[in-house]
Amino acid sequence: MMRFILPFVVFVILAGFLYVGLGLNPREVNSPLIDKPAPAFTLPQLHEPAKLFSPADMKGKVWLLNVWASWCVSCREEHPVLMELARQNIVPVYGLDYKDKNADAELWLKKGGDPYVLSVSDADGRIGIDYGVYGVPETYVIDKQGVIRYKQIGPVTPQNLNEKILPLVAELQAK
Amino acid sequence: MIPEIGHFTLIVALFMALCLGVLPIVGAARNNAVLMGVARPLAAGQFVFLGVALACLGYAFVANDFSVLYVAQHSNSQLPTVYRISAIWGGHEGSLLLWAFILSAWMVAVATYSKHLPEEMVARVLGVMGLVAVGFLLFMLMTSNPFDRLIPAAADGRDLNPLLQDPGLVIHPPMLYMGYVGFSVAFAFAIAALLGGKLDTTWARWSRPWTTIAWVFMTGGIALGSWWAYYELGWGGWWFWDPVENASLMPWLLGTALMHSLAVTEKRGAFKSWTVLLAIAAFSLSLLGTFLVRSGVLTSVHSFAADPKRGIFILSFLVVVIGASLLLFAWRAPKIGLGGKFDLISRESLLLSNNVLLSVASASVFIGTLYPLFMDALGFGKLSVGPPYFQAVFVPLMVPMVLMMGLGPLARWKKIDGLELVKRVRWAFGSAVVIALLLPLVMGKWTPLIALGLLLAFWIIASVVLSLRERLAGRDDFMLRLRNQSRSYYGMQFAHLGVAVFIIGVTMVKGYETERDVRMNVGDTVQAAGYEFRFNGVTEEQGPNYVAGRGNVTVSKDGKPVTELHPEKRQYNVSGMPMTEASISPGLLRDLYVSLGEPIPDSNGAWAVRVYVKPFVDWIWAGCLLMALGGVLAISDRRYRIHNKRTMAEVSGTDLPLKEKTA
Numbered sequence: 001m002m003r004f005i006l007p008f009v010v011f012v013i014l015a016g017f018l019y020v021g022l023g024l025n026p027r028e029v030n031s032p033l034i035d036k037p038a039p040a041f042t043l044p045q046l047h048e049p050a051k052l053f054s055p056a057d058m059k060g061k062v063w064l065l066n067v068w069a070s071w072c073v074s075c076r077e078e079h080p081v082l083m084e085l086a087r088q089n090i091v092p093v094y095g096l097d098y099k100d101k102n103a104d105a106e107l108w109l110k111k112g113g114d115p116y117v118l119s120v121s122d123a124d125g126r127i128g129i130d131y132g133v134y135g136v137p138e139t140y141v142i143d144k145q146g147v148i149r150y151k152q153i154g155p156v157t158p159q160n161l162n163e164k165i166l167p168l169v170a171e172l173q174a175k
Numbered sequence: 176m177i178p179e180i181g182h183f184t185l186i187v188a189l190f191m192a193l194c195l196g197v198l199p200i201v202g203a204a205r206n207n208a209v210l211m212g213v214a215r216p217l218a219a220g221q222f223v224f225l226g227v228a229l230a231c232l233g234y235a236f237v238a239n240d241f242s243v244l245y246v247a248q249h250s251n252s253q254l255p256t257v258y259r260i261s262a263i264w265g266g267h268e269g270s271l272l273l274w275a276f277i278l279s280a281w282m283v284a285v286a287t288y289s290k291h292l293p294e295e296m297v298a299r300v301l302g303v304m305g306l307v308a309v310g311f312l313l314f315m316l317m318t319s320n321p322f323d324r325l326i327p328a329a330a331d332g333r334d335l336n337p338l339l340q341d342p343g344l345v346i347h348p349p350m351l352y353m354g355y356v357g358f359s360v361a362f363a364f365a366i367a368a369l370l371g372g373k374l375d376t377t378w379a380r381w382s383r384p385w386t387t388i389a390w391v392f393m394t395g396g397i398a399l400g401s402w403w404a405y406y407e408l409g410w411g412g413w414w415f416w417d418p419v420e421n422a423s424l425m426p427w428l429l430g431t432a433l434m435h436s437l438a439v440t441e442k443r444g445a446f447k448s449w450t451v452l453l454a455i456a457a458f459s460l461s462l463l464g465t466f467l468v469r470s471g472v473l474t475s476v477h478s479f480a481a482d483p484k485r486g487i488f489i490l491s492f493l494v495v496v497i498g499a500s501l502l503l504f505a506w507r508a509p510k511i512g513l514g515g516k517f518d519l520i521s522r523e524s525l526l527l528s529n530n531v532l533l534s535v536a537s538a539s540v541f542i543g544t545l546y547p548l549f550m551d552a553l554g555f556g557k558l559s560v561g562p563p564y565f566q567a568v569f570v571p572l573m574v575p576m577v578l579m580m581g582l583g584p585l586a587r588w589k590k591i592d593g594l595e596l597v598k599r600v601r602w603a604f605g606s607a608v609v610i611a612l613l614l615p616l617v618m619g620k621w622t623p624l625i626a627l628g629l630l631l632a633f634w635i636i637a638s639v640v641l642s643l644r645e646r647l648a649g650r651d652d653f654m655l656r657l658r659n660q661s662r663s664y665y666g667m668q669f670a671h672l673g674v675a676v677f678i679i680g681v682t683m684v685k686g687y688e689t690e691r692d693v694r695m696n697v698g699d700t701v702q703a704a705g706y707e708f709r710f711n712g713v714t715e716e717q718g719p720n721y722v723a724g725r726g727n728v729t730v731s732k733d734g735k736p737v738t739e740l741h742p743e744k745r746q747y748n749v750s751g752m753p754m755t756e757a758s759i760s761p762g763l764l765r766d767l768y769v770s771l772g773e774p775i776p777d778s779n780g781a782w783a784v785r786v787y788v789k790p791f792v793d794w795i796w797a798g799c800l801l802m803a804l805g806g807v808l809a810i811s812d813r814r815y816r817i818h819n820k821r822t823m824a825e826v827s828g829t830d831l832p833l834k835e836k837t838a
Binding site: 011125 | 490505775
């Protein structure tokens with residue numbers, strides 16, 4: 001009786017998909033902003049609020065935009081990775097200080113070290129909304145034309161830095 | 176020391192589960208009474224040892240033993256004691272322990288309330304549940320031991336996720352798990368029946384109350400979860416089609432189908448193989464729910480484990496349990512036979528259509544939840560399926576189901592005259608149509624969807640009234656007739672009314688809610704649905720493990736004060752996570768809901784404030800409560816108690832020699 005074996009067959013196919021699904025990275029959620037121009041903003045710099053920063057200033061350079069906050073626990077996890085990256089001087093990292101108090105943020109950077117060329121403060125999180133930030137930390141790779149090429153959700157680890165982000169940066173810099 | 180005792184009891188429980196999974200099933204196959212007899216004591220032993228394990232973990236939490244990794248990850252010395260206890264199931268390892276413990280509690284319940292069942296049936300049922308327990312205990316001991324030590328011990332813990340620090344979340348997971356795991360009983364009965372090769376109406380009668388209890392817990396658990404999302408997430412929504420929510424909705428839908436299908440199998444002997452398949456599928460989806468939530472295959476707001484090793488284990492477990500069950504089904508089901516015949520228009524066919532619609536609904540949720548995964552697996556990239564898909568698919572399926580739901584209880588078994596049925600219900604349906612057309616006009620806004628929702632709700636109510644009227648009409652004593660109806664009849668009608676109340680809640684909220692998202696200075700007012708909300712500023716308050724900005728909002732209507740609300744914005748000390756605590760003034764006809772957004776920088780104490788007036792929103796959960804209450808009424812029916820006694824008397828003759836053999 002074929003019809004009685006059918007549920008089993010359907011299940012086996014399903015299990016196959018689930019098995020493949022396990023090998024995929026759940027953190028690698030596609031952002032609708034990938035391959036779109038990075039949303040524009042002009043924000044005061046964290047250390048010198050009188051000065052402004054805008055992604056337009058970065059035209060012609062490949063750079064990383066890292067969303068962080070002093071209240072974020074996972075940011076502490078990725079902080080040493082970013083410090084190391086800053087020391088190697090491969091690609092400039094800019095910080096977007098998300099929903100944070102300036103005093104807290106500055107204290108945090110003073111204590112742990114500042115991996116950023118500069119940070120801007122997005123105190124009310126409005127720029128975060130434009131970028132589709134749904135958790136801190138997140139890191140965007142932005143190319144010379146100001147287009148977002150990659151988005152890392154969650155902390156940057158040495159593994160995904162070496163396997164994904166740096167090769168992509170090298171490729172984009174060569175263009 | 177205490178955590179090692181906990182670890183040890185887990186190992187003992189695993190060995191007991193192994194014995195339970197093998198000996199009684201072998202005993203049932205060989206008709207060996209001694210082997211079958213070990214099932215009950217082993218089930219009790221499981222319960223005791225897992226209870227001790229749970230107590231050990233609880234002790235580690237209460238005593239702030241941060242040398243236990245799990246405690247260090249999910250608790251903190253500042254955490255209030257009640258949340259330290261609920262933190263037991265605040266993470267992956269502890270949830271599994273709770274799951275295994277609840278499974279053993281169900282085993283003990285089956286062992287206790289099965290005195291009237293044939294011994295080999297009990298042996299097989301407990302044996303199958305034992306095998307499930309083996310899987311969970313192995314999983315825990317191999318990949319996720321809650322008693323793992325952290326050496327050196329942490330000075331303090333990382334604190335429980337602030338989202339979970341809430342009274343609703345203290346009871347939501349145990350309740351939901353009671354439902355999830357409860358379906359294992361229906362599953363075990365189905366497998367036992369397949370193993371024994373005897374699928375008859377008694378099998379359906381035995382598994383019916385168990386299925387209903389599990390369904391009651393699940394209904395309560397889902398309702399609690401939805402209520403929590405409503406007041407805790409601060410977005411004012413009550414269902415987000417989040418993968419974790421879907422993971423509980425799928426087995427609930429199939430469980431609902433199973434309940435109805437079991438009714439047909441018991442009363443009419445029909446749909447037997449279909450019922451067995453539903454029992455297997457409902458439990459499989461419960462397991463799959465665990466898989467989805469725990470493995471990190473799908474990410475969502477509240478899944479808290481992402482570890483591929485665990486995923487592989489759960490997947491293998493799923494393959495073994497579900498694959499073996501479906502193979503057994505394929506092997507045994509062809510011999511089951513068809514059972515009672517019925518006409519195209521009959522209660523059977525109405526229930527069958529309801530079954531099919533519920534299963535299709537469950538499948539559509541399944542597809543929507545897993546579609547992104549399939550697409551990704553096939554290399555089409557990542558994508559996400561949102562609420563629009565679910566609404567577009569769900570509503571058209573539920574409309575015919577609800578229409579038939581009104582007819583089902585009115586129709587007779589086997590064969591009915593369609594024309595006569597139409598005649599009987601014309602007034603009920605007509606009045607539902609009139610109310611659905613007129614009520615939105617009274618409320619001030621008429622849209623087809625509001626009218627449709629109200630039509631469905633009032634159609635159910637009218638059909639319940641009609642059924643009661645038909646049953647209670649007569650010349651003799653009205654009260655006597657009222658009393659003479661069985662509790663399972665009342666249970667069914669209560670549950671159906673619950674669906675109506677639920678639909679009213681959903682329709683009214685969707686159709687008539689008012690939302691204002693405004694920037695408010697101290698002293699500003701905002702109008703919403705006739706209410707005036709006045710923002711009196713935010714003061715700083717110190718909580719046990721957080722600092723809160725506590726807002727003060729006074730609400731008035733036509734100049735008369737209504738209530739005072741205190742929404743909070745909390746900053747938890749350890750995780751530094753900001754949390755929104757909405758403040759709600761609940762009411763039968765409307766909820767007033769205020770939550771704080773963000774403070775406006777460089778202003779004089781101004782905040783972004785979100786204000787909702789949500790009409791009838793509490794009816795959503797009241798409806799779920801009614802459904803659950805209906806389930807409770809149904810299982811309290813005297814039919815089950817009488818049957819218990821009678822079957823015991825019938826069986827006792829054959830039962831005696833068996834007992835002598837054991838002695």
